[in-house]
Amino acid sequence: MPGGTVGLRELVIDAWSWLSYKETLAPETARRTFPELAGQWVPEEDLRRLAAYKSLVAYDQNQAGQLAAAHGDEDGGERRELGDPSRLIEAALGYLLGSEQKIVVPGAEHAEDEPPAEGAGSAAAVQERLRAWAKKEQFPLRVQQAERCAVRCGDGVYVLSWAPDKGRVLLRTYDPGWYFPEWEEGEQDIAEYPRRVHFAWGLPADPAKGVKERVRRITYELDWIAPATRSGYDVAGGAVRETVLGDDGTAVLTPGDVLTETGRITRIYPWSAGRPSPVTCYLTDAEWVLDDLRGSYDVYSLPAGKARYRTRADGEVLDRLDLQVDFQPVVHIPNSIPDVGEHWGRSVLALVLQGLDELAATDTDSSAASATTGSPVIALAGARLPVDRATGQALPVRVRAGSVWELSESGRMDTLDTSPQLAELRSRIDHLQDRIAANSRLTAAGLGLLDPTEVPSGYALQLALSPLDSLVGAMRLARSDRYALLLRMVQRLHQAGRVWPEGESLSAELVWGPHAPTDRAAVLADVVSGVTNGVLSLETGVRMLQDAGYPIEDAAEEVARIQKRAFDQAARLADATGDNAAVREYLRLPKTDLGGPRVPLPPKRPEA
Known part of the structure; x- marks a missing residue:
């Protein structure tokens, strides 16, 4: 402001x-x-x-x-630049992402010995479909791309699109410099989304092909549902969309749409059964030749009359193409929690940029000082220097190993010692690195600047990493609802493509792995003690080991494996209950059929 x-x-x-x-x-x-x-x-x-x-x-x-x-x-x-900004970005990105990222639908998992909650089957099916989609679409790679841009620039952008030929949703990341949300007055806020979003970038000229400089703009716009359209051509032969007309000359509705008494066209989407919606999202993808633009035009006001619309792979002209969804498939990722009334995030480099300038300047001075320290400036007095016989001028003197100079009785040699200045510059570099680590909240321990031998205890290391914990917590909080929104969009686009069953979209979230190293030995000791003494359930203990990084893929399956070998616990259960069926169920053994035929015993031999 x-x-x-x-x-x-x-x-x-x-x-x-x-x-x-x-x-x-x-x-x-x-x-x-x-x-x-x-x-x-x-x-x-x-x-x-x-x-x-x-x-x-x-x-x-x-x-x-x-x-x-x-x-x-x-x-x-x-200026000497040694990669310090990139190191900060990579460190912040690594701590944000953690060891892994997993898509989880609440209610999809339960212990095998517990009855599933209501809707657990649907949740498990959605979770399986989302994970299969993520594997095909290289979701972890896309997350890395978008999140590195968000950590560096403060903002990242995902765009989802339906690919009819592949039968699945495509996930792409866009440069935030191409992202131009069009806000209404007083609408810009982290909780609000604009009704119109543009992606625009320049295309260079190619004189060899006779192609002029252009600008390409992709627009997603929420608007009222209109009659059906189809691909066609205008009078100049350009590709456009035209309204479909019936035999009586009136506009035809898209199959499934309904014209209400108020004149609005409504549609029931697969995820909102029984709730008609009058809104849909339109996609426009066009180019403008810059030489054709005359006047004060910008990305928000490019003239439609000079646009050249692009055509999708399936032949659909992208001129307000109805996407058959009531949302914009665009997700903006802020790196930080924006201030009140703001939409944009803040880079991890933002508050330490001047410190990085100071560090680069000090590195430059240190490089110059190291040159004079390694090859010192030498002053000679009373030396017989070699002379150029042609000109009679003294030849320049260079210091080489084994050089010998003959000095007069009053001659001397003085050396300029710059090693104290070099040591001071190196000390200043360490000071600046510590200052940058503290102000960025990545901490000296998080950036690997802390000598492990200087840490007196694990608790002291936790205290040193506490600013990093708060930084990662805030970064993940700023993203949590955005990834939940993205996964909901993935479900709905598959439903719109008629490849996933209809129904309400289930809540799904992206779960991050631990960002800091875990003392696995300490966690294992806690689990063994807690389960043995009865203060932790076996299921909870296995999940603690899973979170600590032990190679446990399925917690319920691991519990079943452990119980199959828990003979001491089974013996205590038998002593306590006397129920053989309960013991066999605890050991995950099949039930015995006590009603089967008995084996006849041989008759007793008569006594002599």
Whole structure:
């Protein structure tokens, strides 16, 4: 939001104020530094966000020096960059993702000796289908792609689409710099979603093929359901969608749609039986030649009359194509919990960017100092230097192993010792790394800067990692409802494609693995003690071992295996109950048929 003015400068406080110490966010500077932002279709109000994304990518790619040189820093090109921003991003990403990610539908799993809860069968079926889809769609890989972008830039974007030829939902990740949500006034908030979302990026010219520079825009829009359309052509031969007309010249409805008395067209979706909806989502995918655009157009107001619509693989023209769903298949992932009234997340580098600049400058000074320390500057007095016989000038002197100089009686040799300055610079590097680790909440222990021998106990290590725990907790909290929404969309798109059964969408969530190393030996000791002393159930103990990283794929199956070999417990059960059937059930053995035929015993031999 714009604040007050200080002198002749305007103070702007928004989601990207942490980069205001650079000139990157100024519109003129951003368009000059990043040519891809110079197009007239790039909205003025999005320039600060896009310039921030570009700057963060430059830091990640060790190009911060080139970015500084573009802003007039003559020494920017000589800056030493050793990958510290990328290390912060990778560390934060690793702790966020944990050891694994698993799709879980609540109620899908239960112990074998317990009766399943109501709806457990449906939950298990949905969980199995979601996991099979995730395997085909390489879901962990897509999560890595989107989350690395979210950790680095503050925002990530998923887009879902139905592929008729594959019969499943496709999951794609988009650069957040291509993402342009169109907000109504006062609508922008983390809990709100815009009714129209654009993805736009520039396409370069290709003179060899006679192709001009273009801009491509994909739009998802929620709007009232309209009559049926089909692919066709306009008078100029361009691909468009046209309304389907009946024999009487009136518009035809899509099969299953109903025209109400109020004039609205409604539709019952597979996931909302008995609840008609008048809303659907339209997809438009088009290109514009930049030379055709005259006037003040941007990504939100590109003229429909100059659009060239693209065609999908199945032949459908993407000009307000009805997707037959009542939601936008777009999920925005913020890296942090946005402030009140904000939609955008914050990068893990945001608050330590100046510290990274200081670290790069210190690395540069340290490199220069190490050069003079390894090859010191030497001053000679009273030395007989070699002379060029042609010019009579003294030849330059180089220090080599085995060099011998003849000095006069008053001659001397002085060496410039820069090792104290080098040691001080290295100490400053350590100080800056600790400061960055603390302010980013990744901690020195989390970044591997802490010597394990300096940690007095495991409890002290837990205290050292507590800021990291809170950071990971906040990052996962910001994402929890977004992944639940994404998995709900996956279910509904499969239902719309008529490959999954109809019915209410079940709640599903993405469960993250532990982010910090676990003392497996301590967990095992706790489980053995708790189960043996009767304060923990065997099921709970097995789940604790599973969470600690032991190779247990199915907790219920593992419990069954353990009970089959628990003969001591079975003996105590027999002594306590005297029920042989209960003992066999505990050991997971088949029941005995006591009503079967008896084996005849041989008669007793008569006594002599």
